[in-house]
Amino acid sequence: MQQQQAGAPAGAPAIQRIAVVGTGVIGASWVAYFLARGLDVAATDPMPDAERKLREAVARHWPSLEALGLAPGASIDRLRFCERLEDALEGADFVQENGPEREDLKIDLFRRMDAALPAHVILASSSSGLLMSKVQEACRHPERVVLGHPFNPPHLIPLVEVIGGQLSSDVAVQSALAFYAAVGKKPIHVRKEVKGHIANRLQAALWREAFHLVEQGVATTEDIDTAIAYGPGLRWALMGPYLNLHLAGGEGGARHALDHLGPPIESWWADLGTPAITESLKETIRAGVEAQMEGKTSADLAAERDRLLVQLLAAKALARTIP
Structure with a gap:
């Protein structure tokens, strides 16, 4: 920089x-x-x-x-x-x-x-x-x-x-x-004051469904982390949801994507969970994360995260069209 x-x-x-x-x-x-x-x-x-x-x-x-x-x-x-x-x-x-x-x-x-x-x-x-x-x-x-x-x-x-x-x-x-x-x-x-501002609200929306899927036995904490880290998270690290939506629409862009994916997306919204962070759910998440951390330390994980973040930021700095 x-x-x-x-x-x-x-x-x-x-x-x-x-x-x-x-x-x-x-x-x-x-x-x-x-x-x-x-x-x-x-x-x-x-x-x-x-x-x-x-x-x-x-x-x-x-x-x-x-x-x-x-x-x-x-x-x-x-x-x-x-x-x-x-x-x-x-x-x-x-x-x-x-x-x-x-x-x-x-x-x-x-x-x-x-x-x-x-x-x-x-x-x-x-x-x-x-x-x-x-x-x-x-x-x-x-x-x-x-x-x-x-x-x-x-x-x-x-x-x-x-x-x-x-x-x-x-x-x-x-x-x-x-x-x-x-x-x-x-x-x-941020044009208006809202609880959690912008990024934390978006993060909370993802957490809500991640907690719901674990609570309902659809996935483990490791499954959720893998789904994000090796799926949409890779795209999100490069550009945000709106530009990704634009690319999903091909030559027709975001409007074409919404014309075709709008109804399914609305049906998924209607089916999203509203979990409560109960003691049982806390224990399930704790156990899941501890299993994921077996053989690792938090310090080592943070150091590896920082090393990869440095490489990603350096790569993004060289990009000509990715914001």
């Missing part, structure tokens, strides 16, 4: 210093990514031993980022860990927040961040489900609060969903979109 000038609101300096608030799995991944794009990062997290865990995570992610290509000036040494939130925020041009998914905690956290920073600095949350309209209520400058929701792991997956709350300004939303694009992400603008 090539380093680009990071976007900034009109009249504000270029974005060079990032404050990452919360350094768990998502926050640590963001830290590694921002460092790899040649930015300065100040990070903070109140959990015990947070700095050691963060630096270990960054070191673990760094080889994958090196394989993708570091920006000029990228260095792990540009990370500064701060015990106090206010110290991490000092001098920040952009904030990426990754705290717990609790509305009360986020409201208080954004109130504190808002009070500590100039009005032009965007406060972006990685929240996977909370609505910014509620989070921004306690801020003096709610217009600069947006959602910048990544997809795990953020240091490799390019998607970022950008959403404004009711009080967010269009300038802040557009500036966030520009910043993420400038550092190599693939941001999309």
Whole structure:
């Protein structure tokens, strides 16, 4: 990836210093990514031993980022860990927040961040489900609060969903979109606030039927994973459902595909399950996944996933027509 000038609101300096608030799995991944794009990062997290865990995570992610290509000036040494939130925020041009998914905690956290920073600095949350309209209520400058929701792991997956709350300004939303694009992400603008945003809603729809098929004894967890990983998942890694639908229609494109497949698709929709995540279903899924993981460790599986993701991203970067 090539380093680009990071976007900034009109009249504000270029974005060079990032404050990452919360350094768990998502926050640590963001830290590694921002460092790899040649930015300065100040990070903070109140959990015990947070700095050691963060630096270990960054070191673990760094080889994958090196394989993708570091920006000029990228260095792990540009990370500064701060015990106090206010110290991490000092001098920040952009904030990426990754705290717990609790509305009360986020409201208080954004109130504190808002009070500590100039009005032009965007406060972006990685929240996977909370609505910014509620989070921004306690801020003096709610217009600069947006959602910048990544997809795990953020240091490799390019998607970022950008959403404004009711009080967010269009300038802040557009500036966030520009910043993420400038550092190599693939941001999309979610036009309306909905639970789970876009990607998680699509994922939840697939999970619902995957859980239903296991619950009904149609398939094992391994069958489901194989069906996706060696079937439509391969196509989805290259292009989304609409372009795949277009190709399925041949010369007639998406309209031809819908004319012929529309009735069967509607019949499948009518037959989809509505499972409840009962204790019995949880146990069935646990047992199935443990059987799949026999002889493997989660760390090894994640490392293999990251290695293949790097290769896939490199291949997609060379594609001329695949978006």
